[in-house]
Amino acid sequence: MPAATVPKNAISTGAGYLYVAAMASALPANTVAGSIFTDTWPGAWALLGITKAGHEFDYTVNTDTIEAAEYLDPIMTVITGRVTGVKMELQQVHATNLKRALNGGTLAVSGSGATQLNTFQPPNVGAEVRTMVGWEAQDNTERWVMEQALQVGSLTIARNKGSANATLPLEFHAEVAASGFPFQWWTAGTLRG
Numbered sequence: 001m002p003a004a005t006v007p008k009n010a011i012s013t014g015a016g017y018l019y020v021a022a023m024a025s026a027l028p029a030n031t032v033a034g035s036i037f038t039d040t041w042p043g044a045w046a047l048l049g050i051t052k053a054g055h056e057f058d059y060t061v062n063t064d065t066i067e068a069a070e071y072l073d074p075i076m077t078v079i080t081g082r083v084t085g086v087k088m089e090l091q092q093v094h095a096t097n098l099k100r101a102l103n104g105g106t107l108a109v110s111g112s113g114a115t116q117l118n119t120f121q122p123p124n125v126g127a128e129v130r131t132m133v134g135w136e137a138q139d140n141t142e143r144w145v146m147e148q149a150l151q152v153g154s155l156t157i158a159r160n161k162g163s164a165n166a167t168l169p170l171e172f173h174a175e176v177a178a179s180g181f182p183f184q185w186w187t188a189g190t191l192r193g
Helices: 095-101
Strands: 017-022 051-066 076-090 106-110 117-121 131-136 142-151 168-174 184-187
Touching (some): 095 117
Antiparallel strands (some): 131 142
16 A cells, blocks of 8 residues: 555634623624635624734533443443633733623713723622634634623633733633524635635
């Protein structure tokens, strides 16, 4: 048998760009030309900001086994749940990102410019707001969107000396959206197909 040539052409690099939008915002059109996405994200989507070390997209399936006394191996593995999420540490510590980190609340702004005062109050328990979270690869060949997500991580802001800057560690979990999916992932071009 001749040696196989293992493909090495679909490498994905770079942190890409994280986006956030209010629930029910329009999704990207996903226009593809030249094997990349050429459209911009709709106006309701805002860049989430820079991160300490990029982000981690996680898809976990929870399972359990059906067993029988007559067999050592499971008879069947059944899915009992799944969790889709994304984790990141935002480096831009400001009131708008704090509001995103705590799933809403009230952000009041008074004054402007050098006299601007921003006052944030967290949401009441049960009044949290879901959000949409999206991402696009740096080379514009991959995109995903969680159409309904809640920030579920513990917010711990560490203040240290030197270059150990403060961050907002976030972990969004996707919920089933109106589309029926916890997330949608798109790729552009035959290389990513």
